[in-house]
Amino acid sequence: MINREWHLLSRPVGWPKPEDFALVETPVPTPGEGQVLVRNKYLSVDPYMRGRMSAAKSYTAPFELGKVMQGGAVGEVVASNAEGIETGDHVLHFFGWREYAVMDAKHAVKVGPTAVPSVKVDADAQDVPLSAYLGVLGMTGLTAYAGLLRTASFKEGDVVFVSGAAGAVGSEVGQLAKLLGASRVIGSAGSDEKVKLLVEEYGFDAAFNYKNGPVAEQLREAAPDGIDVYFDNVGGDHLEAAIGSLNQGGRIAVCGMISVYNNTEPAPGPKNLARLIQTRGRIEGFLVGDHYDLQPEFVQKVGPWVASGELKYRETVVEGIENNLEAFLGVLRGDNIGKMIVKL
Amino acid sequence: MINREWHLLSRPVGWPKPEDFALVETPVPTPGEGQVLVRNKYLSVDPYMRGRMSAAKSYTAPFELGKVMQGGAVGEVVASNAEGIETGDHVLHFFGWREYAVMDAKHAVKVGPTAVPSVKVDADAQDVPLSAYLGVLGMTGLTAYAGLLRTASFKEGDVVFVSGAAGAVGSEVGQLAKLLGASRVIGSAGSDEKVKLLVEEYGFDAAFNYKNGPVAEQLREAAPDGIDVYFDNVGGDHLEAAIGSLNQGGRIAVCGMISVYNNTEPAPGPKNLARLIQTRGRIEGFLVGDHYDLQPEFVQKVGPWVASGELKYRETVVEGIENNLEAFLGVLRGDNIGKMIVKL
Incomplete structure (x- = not known):
């Protein structure tokens, strides 16, 4: 099985150019003890990623040259050597810009109606779709x-x-x-x-x-x-x-x-x-x-507004790992309306 | 008896010029019921006054054209029709840029060792001089x-x-x-x-x-x-x-x-x-x-440091009401070391 992932080859000067990046094929990794293998379904592309492409000291470490980049992603667990997470679970994590990711279980947060029950406010309310956990x-x-x-x-x-x-x-x-x-x-x-x-x-x-x-x-x-x-x-x-x-x-x-x-x-x-x-x-x-402590309060309060449709959101969905970079550049250009999502 | 006071004649454009101002002679005013007449001893000149010389909406009303300007001052009460303030008392008030000022008693705050006893920390400590109440x-x-x-x-x-x-x-x-x-x-x-x-x-x-x-x-x-x-x-x-x-x-x-x-x-x-x-x-x-509520705490805490000499301050003292404008311009130029005071 083949995994594809986006590497940063050189640090962009000014506007990022395609030759600063490469889509690289690697073998799908095998999870070790306490780890899970996730097949990503949705990838996030966000403006802050431009900052991590530069070498300048910032709030997070710069992306490493010649290595896969990172970002928010939601995927399905396809193999698990960790307690409490099972094959078929959906998890939110930070190993985006790739099709398959292996991670320690502590870096994977279960999402969906069963993980955050409060989001489903009544029997008529729609469930919140998975991609919402990358955005709204x-x-x-x-x-x-x-x-x-x-x-x-x-x-x-x-x-x-x-x-x-x-x-x-x-x-x-x-x-x-x-x-x-x-x-x-x-x-x-x-x-x-x-x-x-x-x-x-x-x-x-x-x-x-x-x-x-x-x-x-x-x-x-x-x-x-x-x-x-x-x-x-x-x-x-x-x-x-x-x-x-x-x-x-x-x-x-x-x-x-x-x-x-x-x-x-x-x-x-x-x-x-x-x-x-x-x-x-x-x-x-x-x-x-600095504000992750607000996340439970936030999902409690805002989840029902999302489920009921009182809080509207849009997604601009780009399909395919091969378009991940173009989707990111689109965010910088302002092409998107609402959250830019890459669907795999 | 003659009073001299500084009027604003025109709103300065860029650097204030002498012709924007005039030192005007007026009769010494008479205090009404509940008022005091103060002979100013020390006048304050401060950078913020430049703002009040402009017409632009700001945090305080602009100085009025053709009228006497204002500013902090400390003086001696020379006539009083107000309860609780006697001839000979020293007061801090806001009617500077003039030799004599009449004001309602509520606008005059008694100062000096008797007014703020905590400032005198022990028998050896020096009293805080009057001009300190315009500055430190x-x-x-x-x-x-x-x-x-x-x-x-x-x-x-x-x-x-x-x-x-x-x-x-x-x-x-x-x-x-x-x-x-x-x-x-x-x-x-x-x-x-x-x-x-x-x-x-x-x-x-x-x-x-x-x-x-x-x-x-x-x-x-x-x-x-x-x-x-x-x-x-x-x-x-x-x-x-x-x-x-x-x-x-x-x-x-x-x-x-x-x-x-x-x-x-x-x-x-x-x-x-x-x-x-x-x-x-x-x-x-x-x-x-916005922070006058801190004044008592401030004098309680800092007064002893001033009296003991732990907190040092300097004054640049200019003498004479006729030099009030020049003292103000000096502050804008940075001529002063420490608080610029005009002594009458």
């Missing part, structure tokens, strides 16, 4: 939840602005804010189609296409009374605009700055940081890895 | 205390960096950090003389002259293991350097950005804000006015 109920969703509630100290009545709002994290931030009592939720995205989706499907109060005009002007129009919370996925002009519209005591949670990740020369930052003084404003970065 | 034990000191402890969440063992460190706020920040258990305190200032003062008199562990080379390089040298807290008085290059040296969980309290106050074109902000994500760093602005 997984790391993506926890990122939205922790950033909004903990880092941005969201409270009922807040006006919330989120950039990259049609993305997996952004669309969940906006909907969670509404479900939790925001007085107004504003999103920005990069196409008119996405803007329509935000308002018509996700229930944002207002949304704009940042390519249609200066962000600061469009934000002032969409939030005439200012904003209390900004959930930043993009940095750059958006961050400057948010600081400009920040109300007294406003909080900015910095989740990502996708607008600057592929810059080879660092771009200048916001010109209006001095506004933080008069507004007593706060800008704070966060990483979901 | 006044709004200046509370700014240092609140920004360090509340906004920057200072804790024992932190490495602390402060810019404008030879200034009134900065020198107190550094000394408080040391007295409260910082593992290392680093300051920057704009002359070799000030740098010497920081290390030799105020007990900073390291200090550098930001005019002698790039701030980022000098900071890395002075704080090879990074910084946990940055107390920002200047913005610009200093802020960028601090973000670059920020440790995991680092906190930046933004007190002022004197480097940008007189810019007519806003300067670009720090290029490295994305570092806030991996460091989980925080940048937060604050205004001392």
Whole structure:
């Protein structure tokens, strides 16, 4: 049996190029004592992976050159030498970018209705599909939840602005804010189609296409009374605009700055940081890895909203391990609507 | 009897010019029922006053054109129609930029050893001089205390960096950090003389002259293991350097950005804000006015250190109401060492 997996060959400079990577064939590994062999069904591709392709010291170790990359994945256990996990179980783990993975049982978390019973709220509610554990109920969703509630100290009545709002994290931030009592939720995205989706499907109060005009002007129009919370996925002009519209005591949670990740020369930052003084404003970065303690609370609270359809999500599904890299580049370009998933 | 007071005639564009102001003679006012007449002895001049000279909406109302400006002052009560305040009492109030002031008794706070007994720690300790209530034990000191402890969440063992460190706020920040258990305190200032003062008199562990080379390089040298807290008085290059040296969980309290106050074109902000994500760093602005609740705790704790000489401070004293404007401009230029005081 053959396994295929994606290796990083060289560290991308600027935009990642196909020759920085290779899809390599290897034998399917055999699980040792206490290990399981998982056949992956869904792979996650996320913007943060760009950071791990660089050598720079960061919050996680860089991917190693000549080795398989990593990422969230959900798969089916096809062989088990571990107690408590059986063949046929579905597990969430971190050995993505490959078809088959061997891991110690402690790195595999059982998912699905039997693993998280609270997600099935009543007999009529649909089960949550497996791929949801890579997105709306997984790391993506926890990122939205922790950033909004903990880092941005969201409270009922807040006006919330989120950039990259049609993305997996952004669309969940906006909907969670509404479900939790925001007085107004504003999103920005990069196409008119996405803007329509935000308002018509996700229930944002207002949304704009940042390519249609200066962000600061469009934000002032969409939030005439200012904003209390900004959930930043993009940095750059958006961050400057948010600081400009920040109300007294406003909080900015910095989740990502996708607008600057592929810059080879660092771009200048916001010109209006001095506004933080008069507004007593706060800008704070966060990483979901610091907030795994919230995961049970998060699944308890948000799982039923997903199962009932109150919290909507979309997936852009790309098929086949051979398209894993292209799917990742698509996320960086913003091709996806909702969570980008690779289905094997 | 003649009173002299400084009026704002026009809103300065860029650097304030003498013709934007006038020293005006008026009759000494008479206190009404419940009011006191105070002859000012010491006037405060502070960088934040530049903000009030502009029309822009800010945290306090702009100074009115054609009217006397305001600021902290300490004076002697020379006539009282108010209960509880007697002729001869010394009071702290907010009617500076003038020789004589009339005010409701509620706006006058009695100061001196009898008003704050805890400041006199033992029979040998010197009394705290009146001018201290404009600086080291006044709004200046509370700014240092609140920004360090509340906004920057200072804790024992932190490495602390402060810019404008030879200034009134900065020198107190550094000394408080040391007295409260910082593992290392680093300051920057704009002359070799000030740098010497920081290390030799105020007990900073390291200090550098930001005019002698790039701030980022000098900071890395002075704080090879990074910084946990940055107390920002200047913005610009200093802020960028601090973000670059920020440790995991680092906190930046933004007190002022004197480097940008007189810019007519806003300067670009720090290029490295994305570092806030991996460091989980925080940048937060604050205004001392939100932290007056800390004043009693602050005077209780810091007063004895001032009286005993453990907390050192300097004043640059300019004499005469006619030099009030020049003293203020001197603060913007950085002419002062320690708190700039105008003595009448």
